Amino acid sequence: MQVIRDGVALDYDVTGPDDGAPVVFANALGTTRAIWDQVIAGLPAGLRIIRYDMRGHGASDAPDGPYSMGQLVSDAEAVCDAAGARDAMFVGLSVGGMVAQGLAVKRPDLIRALVLSNTAAKIGNPKLWQDRIDIVHAKGLAALSDAVLQRWFARGFYGTPAMQPWQAMLESTPVAGYIGTCAAIAGTDFYTPTAGLRIPTLGIAGIDDGSTPPDLVRETLDLIPGSQFVLMRRVGHLACVEDPATYAAHLADFMKATGHV
Template identity: 60%
Template sequence: MQIARLDDLAVHYRIDGDPDGAPVVFANSLGTDLRLWDQVIPLLPEGLKFIRYDKRGHGLTDCPPAPYAMGALVTDAERLMDHLGVTGAVFVGLSIGGLIAQGLAAKRLDLVRAMVLSNTGAKIGTRDIWAERIDAVNAGGTAAVVDATMQRWFAKPFHDTPDFHAWRTMFLRCPAEGWTGCGAAIAGSDFMTTTAALRLPTLGIAGSEDGSTPPDLVRETVDLVPGSEFHLIRGAGHLPCVEKPEEYAQVLGDFLSRHAGTA
C-alpha cells in the first residue's frame, strides 16, 4: 500500500511494471477504484511503468467534504505526478478520468505526452441530470442509483457473470460524499474549447453498449484533437477494460508502443 501526502489530501496509488520505464498514468471512473485496471495491466507491453491511483472520495484516498471542482481533481493528479517525479506520461482516463486527462493536458502539457480518452467526453451529461443523481445519492446513498448505473455500465450478457456482482458491490461501497463530490465535478465540466486547442497524440476508446458515454460522444470528443485515433469495442459497455480486457489491452498496448517513449 502506497500513500502520497499531497498537502491536505492523502492519495492511495500503486506502481506496477518496470520502475525505470516510461510512465503510464491511469485515472478511474466514478464509483470505482484503481482495481479497474487489474485485468489490463498484465497484458500491456513490458518495460513501462504503470501508475494508478484512487481519486479523492474513492478507494483508500481521503474523502473530503463534497462538492469537488474538476480543477481540484486535476490538481490532485498533477500533485501526485510531481510527487513521484513523473513527466511526459501517457495519461489513460476512463469516464471522469478522461475529463481529468483533458484538464491536465490543458494545464500541464509537460506531464502529458499523449492521452487515452476512454468512455468519456469533453462534456458528460447535463447539470440537471447530475443534480437529480446527486440528490438521490444524498438521500439514499449509492444504492439509490446502483441499478440504473449498472444498466448503463455493462452489456446485458455481463450481468449474468460472477464478476458483475463484484463491480456492483464496489460501486455500493463508494462513499456517498465521494460519489456526489465527483458527480458535481462532472456536472461543472465542459472542455470542448480547451480540448479543441490540444495538439498531442490522442486515442479514443468506446464501448458499443455504453449507456453513460455513447460511442458518438467519445468520437466527437477525440475528433476535437487533430490526428486523433478512435476504436470501438463491440459488445462492451462503459467499462470495456472489465468486459473485454484482451481487446482493450491490445488497442491500448499498440498506442503505448508508439507513443510512450522511453524513461
C-alpha cells in the same frame, strides 16, 4: 503510497522499473484503481505503471464536497509529481478521461500522449447530475446502483456473477466522494480547452455504453487533430473490465505507434 494535497491523502501505487516509460491510469466515478488490474496484466513488459484512487474513492480520502474539476486535475498533477512521471501516457476512463484532458492542458510537461476512454469533453448536464446527487443523498448508492450498472455493462455481462464485484465496488463508494465527484462532472465543459490539444490521442468507446455513447466519445476525439478512435464491441462503459485483453491490445498498439514502448 500516498501524497497529500490540500489536506487530502491520495493513495497510489507504482510498479515497474524506474526507467520504464510511465503510464498513468485514472479511474471512473464509483470505481477504484482495481478496474485496471487485468488490463495491466496484458501490457508490454518494462512499463512504469502508476495508478491512483481519485479523491472520494478507494483508499484515498473522501472529504465532504462538492468537488471541482480543478481539484481533481490538481490531484492527478500531485500524484504525477510525487511519482516522478514526466512524458507519460495518461489513460483516463469516464471522469478520469475528463481529468486527463484538464491535466494535458494544465501541465503539458507531464503528458506526451492521451487515452480518452469512455469519456467526453462534457458529460450530461447539471440537472442530470443534481438529480443523481439528490437520490444518493436521500436513499444511498444502493438505490442508484442498478441503473448505473445497466449503463456500465453490456447485456452479456450485466446480471452475471462476474458483475457482482463491480456492483459491490460501486455501492461501497463513500457517499461524500460519489456526490462530490458528480458535482465536479456537472460543472465541466472542456470543449474549448480540449480543442487546443495537439498531442497523440486515442479514444476508446464501447458500443453498448449507456453513459458515454460512442458518438459522444467520437465527438470529443474529433476536437483533437490527428486523434485515433476505436470502437469496442460487446462492452459498455467499463470496457476495461468487460474485455481487458482487447482493451490492453489497443493500448499496446497505441504505445507502439507513438514510440512509448
